[in-house]
Amino acid sequence: MAVQTSNIATPVAAPKATPHVSVRNLSVQIGDRPILKNISIDIPDKGITSFIGPSGCGKTTLLRALNRLLDRQPDTKVSGQVLVDGVDIYGRDIEVTEMRQKMGLLSQRPFPLPMSIYDNIAYGPRIHGVRKRRDLDQIVEHYLRETALWDEVKDRLKASPGSLSIGQQQRLCLARGLAVEPEIILGDEPTSALDPVSTQRIEELFLRLKNRYTMILVTHILRQARRLSDTIVFLYMGEIIEYGPAEELLLHPRESLTREYVKGFIS
Amino acid sequence: MPATYHTRKRRLEARVFRVLMLASVLVIAASLGAILWSIVSKGIRSLNWEMITQVPGGGFYIGKGGGILNAILGSLYISLGSVVLGLGISVPAVLYLNAYSRQKTWFAGLARLVFDVLFGIPSIVYGAFGFTVMVVLGLKTSLLAGIVTVTLMIVPILARAMDEVVRLAPPELSDATYSLGATRWETAQVLLRQSLPGILTAILLAFGRAIGDAATVLFTAGYTDSVPTSLNQPAATLPLAIFFQLSSPMAAVQNRAYAAAIILTVIVLAISLTGKFLQQWLSRHRI
Numbered sequence: 001m002a003v004q005t006s007n008i009a010t011p012v013a014a015p016k017a018t019p020h021v022s023v024r025n026l027s028v029q030i031g032d033r034p035i036l037k038n039i040s041i042d043i044p045d046k047g048i049t050s051f052i053g054p055s056g057c058g059k060t061t062l063l064r065a066l067n068r069l070l071d072r073q074p075d076t077k078v079s080g081q082v083l084v085d086g087v088d089i090y091g092r093d094i095e096v097t098e099m100r101q102k103m104g105l106l107s108q109r110p111f112p113l114p115m116s117i118y119d120n121i122a123y124g125p126r127i128h129g130v131r132k133r134r135d136l137d138q139i140v141e142h143y144l145r146e147t148a149l150w151d152e153v154k155d156r157l158k159a160s161p162g163s164l165s166i167g168q169q170q171r172l173c174l175a176r177g178l179a180v181e182p183e184i185i186l187g188d189e190p191t192s193a194l195d196p197v198s199t200q201r202i203e204e205l206f207l208r209l210k211n212r213y214t215m216i217l218v219t220h221i222l223r224q225a226r227r228l229s230d231t232i233v234f235l236y237m238g239e240i241i242e243y244g245p246a247e248e249l250l251l252h253p254r255e256s257l258t259r260e261y262v263k264g265f266i267s
Numbered sequence: 268m269p270a271t272y273h274t275r276k277r278r279l280e281a282r283v284f285r286v287l288m289l290a291s292v293l294v295i296a297a298s299l300g301a302i303l304w305s306i307v308s309k310g311i312r313s314l315n316w317e318m319i320t321q322v323p324g325g326g327f328y329i330g331k332g333g334g335i336l337n338a339i340l341g342s343l344y345i346s347l348g349s350v351v352l353g354l355g356i357s358v359p360a361v362l363y364l365n366a367y368s369r370q371k372t373w374f375a376g377l378a379r380l381v382f383d384v385l386f387g388i389p390s391i392v393y394g395a396f397g398f399t400v401m402v403v404l405g406l407k408t409s410l411l412a413g414i415v416t417v418t419l420m421i422v423p424i425l426a427r428a429m430d431e432v433v434r435l436a437p438p439e440l441s442d443a444t445y446s447l448g449a450t451r452w453e454t455a456q457v458l459l460r461q462s463l464p465g466i467l468t469a470i471l472l473a474f475g476r477a478i479g480d481a482a483t484v485l486f487t488a489g490y491t492d493s494v495p496t497s498l499n500q501p502a503a504t505l506p507l508a509i510f511f512q513l514s515s516p517m518a519a520v521q522n523r524a525y526a527a528a529i530i531l532t533v534i535v536l537a538i539s540l541t542g543k544f545l546q547q548w549l550s551r552h553r554i
Contacts, residue, residue, distance in 0.1 A: 067446060069442055074372075097450055098448060100446055101447065101448030103446065104447075105442060105443070105446035107439050107442055111439035111440055111442075111443055113440070113443065113444070113461075114440075114460045114553045115460065123457075124448065127447065127448065128448060160551050160552045160553075161552070162552070162553065176443075180448055186446075
């Protein structure tokens, strides 16, 4: 996508205040069931923003709306805007593949592609035109190091990802996503299938990456949201009830619904 | 503590059904054994090197020298040709249904219904259809006509079997490729890779049907004692070789039919075993 940020007149402000992703009046309907109702939210540049809320509140749908994965779901109607760097990704001239390349996705269950460890990382760069073996070798090593996998897999790059533990697989998927150089990382409960030790390693990675990427996580674990998030968004029945800095929202919620959820009365 | 009446009843029930299930397995195994025994016992003495290296000599059908190389090669040409041609048609169709059209559209539903209907049509109908088309076009029996007709028969088998496998590919897989910025075509390729082992099963299934079917090739490929050297020439096939020899009143010729059946069975077995090994190799990167 071309640089179009300048089209939007932004008042002079500290760079941090410019949202990376702005959701404007987003509504999603599956069949005749409204899943998201008129959502508007600014997601800050860099740092970790978490979507929390009870099951079925629409947090995963909101996440999937952000890189247009909803497009592929049958009977799904999306209206409203999602601006990334000021450009509406639901706009007419958007090249969806390029837009998606800017946003890595980590799903609940790690799902390596049906190819070797090496090829899993190289897949993204390859489809985006990296052909030289030496460049690919470099990319693979770089992102495996970035996700602290290199020492564990450097001797078996040609092996199947099936030989990795599920925690290693999730880090492989993270490395695979990072290898296409996204700006945003979307995580859909990315630790829910992992054991506590693997979860901790993923969380450490997130905390390391959050200075360079805008990270948006869906989680149903409040302690995790608290450990990781800079900003928390609380959703309930398809609506945003409250959002703000993590500590503030969790410790001093303004809305009674948030208070009840945080205390564990609704789940 | 002695078992109550109820517990004893449940235990008896479990035992009865276990025996029934075992019996079913034995029936299947025994029928396979009986079939193999009958063709091997009758055919093994007529099986010799000449049988698989030579075409029928003069007087072959009254018990004189020669072999059925014409039918062996004809069958391999037709079944391999039709599997290749069939894949060329069914793979794109299946990928289209799964990666391009959304799962629930009426079009995909209609396409699957058509496959099901075609799947259920008896092979003699395909044979008759092929023959009708040939008559209209003024064509003679040929290897090509045989391949095309058998392809028509196996395309629904291939498509339906592959569709089931590709549909089972987890949605996370395409989520992953799309999120990396892959196009639909690139996603379809990964989907295909994920489904390769299942596609191989479909191929084996279709190959078995193709090489074993007599009705489709009867009027379309015809029969000849020589090995076809071009697509325009007629081609013999093993099922027809079995049929013609079995119809002979002479015991020696009949036994040769069983020998041909052994050869057909061995080919199918060899292909299946190769397929199994390939399958393991293809599955090595799958989660």
